[in-house]
Amino acid sequence: MGKRVAITGVGMTHQRSARPDVNGRELINEAVRMALGDAGMTRSDIDAVVIGNMDHFEGINYVDTWSVDGSGGLMKPIMKLTTGGTTGTTVAMGAYYHVASGLFDRVLAIGWEKNSESDTTGAIITAFDPFWDRPIFAGAVAGLAMEATAYMHATDATEEDAAYVAVRERKHALNNPYAHLHINMTIADVMGSPYLSWPVKMGDMCPRTDGACALVFASEDVVDDFPQRPVWIQGVADRHLWAYTSDPYLDFKTGEAWFPAMQKSSQDVYRRVGITDPLEQFDVAELYLPYSFAGLRYMESLGFCEKGGAPELTRAGAFDMGGKCPVNPSGGVMSSNAIGATGLIRVAECAWQIQGRAGERQVPDVKLALATGFGGCFWSDVLVLGKDKPEKARG
């Protein structure tokens, strides 16, 4: 059985539309320095580094090697993980696996991106099949738009329901000094913003951002060495389903218009951790919601309500600050999306919530938190974090 693992240090940069004042390794260093300081560590205390971004956004391959100035990984074991939008959560899971294995006691997890340095849409297309997808592919927005169309067809959800989510996320971001967008939006603002790809409008979408995040993962054997209250990993899971752009919208074996990878990964980790009623049991959730409709469909895929139930629950305020389970007190991905950092920031925000260090965006008395990653295309990472040390390592 593996070691139990806690997050014992958190660092992140302020998320900005562009950081022309630093190169990648310097940006990474800002988050790393903050995480090490938070953990009371120096570079020499790091046993291994797990780092991730998506090379095609910066056009500079092998971040594992060229980032060593900034990452702290000089002459240490380093592993790079890249899984699309899920990169940040996969980095967290990779660091967790490193420590849970018993082979490393203190592992630094780093996720970062400088989306300002390339054409995000052009770079994303390089992840798609050159024969069957690329000649036709209309970018990430159109892919999400088809998901939204299928979702609205299968439920009574409307564009206004989705706009509620976009407004909520932007409102939450006003409490987060690290967020990229600080804008007060109304449902009318979202509904009046131009269509990018029907039914998705400008106001429904995430921005593109520069930023970095770093976390320290520590073994139960050394966790008492750290000044901050440890945040315990309760369980993690991931599932992948995608070869072609047309694959993820419908489960072609069951005909279900939901999100099979997110359903299966969440069900898997819930079973191991003992979650039977996510809405009741989670005190907060930081979810990778890249656009507004995700805030409806993914709540259903994650089991917070029945299929088609998310619009009503959302509008009733269940996921607002002060609601049953606030979603994205940080403002989430619709307020900041430095893609390779984004998943790790979800985990970092959960850690701060559990430690009671989330400032103006703090949810009272958080014991159990849910973090997710969403990746291109449509795969899913799920992590459950908690205040209490689990009875045993549960994978």
Add this chain to the structure above:
Amino acid sequence: MDDWREKQELLVMDGRIKVPYRWFAGEVGTRYLESLRDQGVFLGTRCPQCGIVYHIPRRNCPDCFEECSEWVELGREGTLESYTVVRKHHPQLSVLPLPYGYGIIKLDGADTGFLHLIGEFDEEDLAVGARVEAVFSDAREGNILDVKYFRPTGGVE
């Protein structure tokens, strides 16, 4: 340091890299594209275990992991499983004039949908379940754009 920054804008360097990739279609992809180009016939492959007909054809079933060696002729018409209407251009995307349609089409005889463009439509013609038919390009070159786009036939499944 601060004084220096006031006098100098931060510098940038433009990239010049263009990597001339060439991708092989392979045997399965070539057989499919040859049929599309020369006969205007869509082909799928069937999993011998679960029976699912894949279009775009796959060499093996991702679930059963069996080789899908049986080829199946599919219809030129199909059903829209989902769609969007693209309203913003991007230099890397289709050169069709805006707005253009874009959707997942399940061809008659196939169990899986595939991605293609939608043309010659009024927006009210588009719906999940709308029937569409392939419109072929005048000059076919052995790629997926040998089908120019799909257009609604007016029917709904």
